[in-house]
């Protein structure tokens with residue numbers, strides 16, 4: 001039985017004519033699967049490879065080159081909370097903020113809370129240096145994040 005739903009399979013197949021080679025669909029396909037399942041399992045890698053006439057190792061190589069994707073045993077939470085640790089944010093307390101969030105959420109960066117609500121990550125510059133220290137709540141910038149603001153943000157995401 002397929003781990004990829006029929007709509008996801010169809011969506012991947014719909015992308016194929018838009019690219020010069022099937023291999024070029026690897027990254028968009030990984031994003032589709034990751035968005036839908038919050039992880040890309042080994043079985044999903046095999047199925048993506050079949051759809052794109054690739055060897056599973058080629059899909060796996062692309063997936064692991066970008067540290068963005070979660071694989072087996074690493075399911076993302078409902079929200080991905082990125083704390084920037086780029087230079088501007090570092091100078092304005094990013095490491096203390098990361099420390100605070102890890103304690104508050106009882107996870108290390110890269111892990112998901114026990115309730116499955118939040119995956120905490122660190123990021124390099126997220127393009128919001130004027131609001132350092134900054135976070136990304138999925139793809140939404142949150143600027144000037146004090147530990148108090150982080151607490152509010154976490155409370156909001158947990159509710």
Ligand code: FES
Nearest residue numbers: 084086089128129
């Ligand atoms: S260094 Fe954090 S947003 Fe640029």
